[in-house]
Amino acid sequence: STDDDQDHCDLFRQWLESSTVSTELGKRGFHRELTTTVELRPNVLHDISVLLLYRWPNGVYVDPYQLASLSAHNDWQILLDSSIDLEVPAHKTLGFLSYVYLSNAGSTSSLLKATIPVHGRYHEPSLAGETFTTVHIKPPDMLLRTGKCLDRLESYAVVDAPCTVSNSSMCPWVKINRQQEEGIIIFQVPVGDGSVVMPVCVGTLLVTIVCCVALSKCLFSLHVHTRASC
Amino acid sequence: FSYNHFSFCQTSQPFLPVPKKHVLLFTTSFLIRLVLVAYGDYQDRNMVVKFTDIDYHVFTDAARFITQGESPYNRSTYRYTPLLAWLLTSNIYLTLVFGKMLFILCDALSGVLIYKILCMQGLDCKSASKISSLWLLNPLPMGVSSRGNAESILSALVLGTLLCMEAKHLACAAVLYGLSVHMKIYPVTYALPIALALRAPEGRREEGRQKQTWKKWVTFIGSFLNYELILFVSVAGAVFFTLKGLFYYMYGWQFLHETYFYHLTRRDIRHNFSPYFYMLYLTADSRGSQWLGLAAFLPQLILLLVASWAFHRHLAFACFLNTAIFVSFNKVCTSQYFLWYLCLLPLVIPHLSLSGKRGSGLLLLWFAGQGIWLAPAYFLEFEDYNTFFLIWMAGLLFLVINCFILVQIISHYRHTPPAQRLKTE
Numbered sequence: 001s002t003d004d005d006q007d008h009c010d011l012f013r014q015w016l017e018s019s020t021v022s023t024e025l026g027k028r029g030f031h032r033e034l035t036t037t038v039e040l041r042p043n044v045l046h047d048i049s050v051l052l053l054y055r056w057p058n059g060v061y062v063d064p065y066q067l068a069s070l071s072a073h074n075d076w077q078i079l080l081d082s083s084i085d086l087e088v089p090a091h092k093t094l095g096f097l098s099y100v101y102l103s104n105a106g107s108t109s110s111l112l113k114a115t116i117p118v119h120g121r122y123h124e125p126s127l128a129g130e131t132f133t134t135v136h137i138k139p140p141d142m143l144l145r146t147g148k149c150l151d152r153l154e155s156y157a158v159v160d161a162p163c164t165v166s167n168s169s170m171c172p173w174v175k176i177n178r179q180q181e182e183g184i185i186i187f188q189v190p191v192g193d194g195s196v197v198m199p200v201c202v203g204t205l206l207v208t209i210v211c212c213v214a215l216s217k218c219l220f221s222l223h224v225h226t227r228a229s230c
Numbered sequence: 231f232s233y234n235h236f237s238f239c240q241t242s243q244p245f246l247p248v249p250k251k252h253v254l255l256f257t258t259s260f261l262i263r264l265v266l267v268a269y270g271d272y273q274d275r276n277m278v279v280k281f282t283d284i285d286y287h288v289f290t291d292a293a294r295f296i297t298q299g300e301s302p303y304n305r306s307t308y309r310y311t312p313l314l315a316w317l318l319t320s321n322i323y324l325t326l327v328f329g330k331m332l333f334i335l336c337d338a339l340s341g342v343l344i345y346k347i348l349c350m351q352g353l354d355c356k357s358a359s360k361i362s363s364l365w366l367l368n369p370l371p372m373g374v375s376s377r378g379n380a381e382s383i384l385s386a387l388v389l390g391t392l393l394c395m396e397a398k399h400l401a402c403a404a405v406l407y408g409l410s411v412h413m414k415i416y417p418v419t420y421a422l423p424i425a426l427a428l429r430a431p432e433g434r435r436e437e438g439r440q441k442q443t444w445k446k447w448v449t450f451i452g453s454f455l456n457y458e459l460i461l462f463v464s465v466a467g468a469v470f471f472t473l474k475g476l477f478y479y480m481y482g483w484q485f486l487h488e489t490y491f492y493h494l495t496r497r498d499i500r501h502n503f504s505p506y507f508y509m510l511y512l513t514a515d516s517r518g519s520q521w522l523g524l525a526a527f528l529p530q531l532i533l534l535l536v537a538s539w540a541f542h543r544h545l546a547f548a549c550f551l552n553t554a555i556f557v558s559f560n561k562v563c564t565s566q567y568f569l570w571y572l573c574l575l576p577l578v579i580p581h582l583s584l585s586g587k588r589g590s591g592l593l594l595l596w597f598a599g600q601g602i603w604l605a606p607a608y609f610l611e612f613e614d615y616n617t618f619f620l621i622w623m624a625g626l627l628f629l630v631i632n633c634f635i636l637v638q639i640i641s642h643y644r645h646t647p648p649a650q651r652l653k654t655e
């Protein structure tokens with residue numbers, strides 16, 4: 001009935017205004033976890049679809065096979081917009097998008113969480129001799145879906161995105177307003193020292209050539225004199 | 231001691247059954263591997279850290295693509311022959327552990343082949359079983375094959391080739407060799423020792439007469455044109471090119487790229503045991519990187535040629551040396567590659583005059599070299615430390631250690647096994 005629809009749309013507008021999303025990067029090294037926590041306010045028992053739209057930079061990647069094996073234990077699902085090359089260095093690839101579908105169906109808590117394992121890519125060696133390079137991960141856009149309440153939402157952006165993780169159709173989603181610069185995650189990745197490229201090349205070739213000569217000498221001397229030792 | 235005149239070969243029939251007392255060793259080693267596979271299944275189901283290697287999932291996913299009528303190369307990072315994915319389609323049709331069963335079977339078979347080769351070389355059966363137990367009861371190959379790596383198929387093929395060469399069944403050897411080169415590139419390094427070993431035996435020496443150099447060269451090249459070598463090359467070539475043609479017809483250019491060209495032009499700059507890792511990472515985008523790649527290839531090539539020539543009369547030792555040199559001087563080296571030469575080490579051990587103390591010292595040194603590399607690598611990957619410089623130094627140290635160990639092995643290699651030397655003395 002229209003009264004129910006009206007209540008639903010009011011609730012929807014309250015969610016748009018008060019819900020928050022926060023992100024946190026866990027673990028250390030090249031293999032991290034990005035935990036996104038969504039708090040829906042007011043906490044009312046009502047089914048809602050939440051979509052988190054991540055815009056990943058080229059300095060990180062997610063492993064689709066790892067995600068597939070984790071999906072059995074999670075209550076969220078992820079959809080990637082392109083195939084991911086797991087081995088290419090950062091400067092030879094582009095960023096990508098991922099859609100994470102959360103649902104509060106069956107959950108009594110107002111908090112929805114998604115923990116995504118992310119991996120740092122190898123970066124170009126630093127010519128200035130810096131030891132780390134910084135990858136900036138923007139927090140995701142939070143999108144809520146509704147079929148009926150699109151009017152009276154002029155101050156919010158409407159985005160077209162896949163309706164579900166099966167990517168069979170597109171739906172309108174409403175994006176929650178957020179300050180652009182807040183909550184950017186800093187991911188420090190170790191990087192090679194480009195300023196020592198000459199000593200490294202010389203040192204490597206020297207050691208390998210010396211080893212090659214020593215081993216060849218040993219092989220030759222034993223071939224000629226059967227009882228000699230190197 | 232030319233290859234054709236092994237007169238102290240006691241068992242000329244390689245396919246005779248094994249003595250009963252050693253069957254216990256072989257069945258026990260297979261059962262231990264079976265238990266490991268079962269445990270791995272349990273750990274995968276119940277714990278966060280998985281027992282099964284990621285490679286096994288890659289093989290299974292590729293096999294699944296084949297059962298759906300598609301190319302196995304749709305699975306990213308699948309860089310093996312389609313033959314492996316075809317073999318593992320039973321993972322999808324029968325049971326997920328079929329592949330692991332195949333790998334542990336090949337692993338146990340490798341141990342049996344080591345035993346048979348040692349017997350054929352004249353070693354007494356008791357010592358042969360002791361030495362083959364170095365492989366059969368060794369936790370490293372056990373762990374690798376029960377985790378789902380396909381290295382044991384290669385080691386079974388390579389050892390099978392050596393056994394057939396020892397027994398002079400050349401067609402059999404050629405088929406197995408062609409298969410092994412199809413599956414992985416590194417057995418190509420055995421081509422030169424095998425060719426040198428199959429040449430016509432040297433003619434009677436003409437006492438005191440100095441042949442002219444060009445005549446020596448003509449005789450040398452002419453010795454390659456004999457029936458045995460031509461037969462071997464034709465059969466191995468036929469197997470290799472038939473398989474290549476078949477899979478190229480089925481999967482096109484992607485098959486050639488992923489199975490062969492990727493490995494040859496590999497530019498994976500992530501950290502690994504190779505001494506060239508840091509140099510290749512730092513110069514990955516610079517113009518001189520092609521020349522550096524070539525400069526890195528030359529020591530490997532030179533050593534392979536020298537080692538093949540120096541020990542072609544002792545085929546198993548030449549193959550072991552070639553593989554160890556190939557792996558140590560390669561531009562990429564991961565711990566899986568070590569199994570390629572470790573499966574040939576038991577064939578070399580009876581010929582070594584190293585004392586037990588010295589041998590264990592060398593083994594410890596080898597493990598220490600790996601440990602010294604693994605420590606900074608761990609801190610780089612899992613804790614936020616920039617240890618690239620330390621990893622580079624550890625990689626160079628590991629190369630030096632490997633060369634030192636190889637020099638020790640070469641210095642202490644004797645033509646006849648110790649048992650035979652005692653007999654003749």
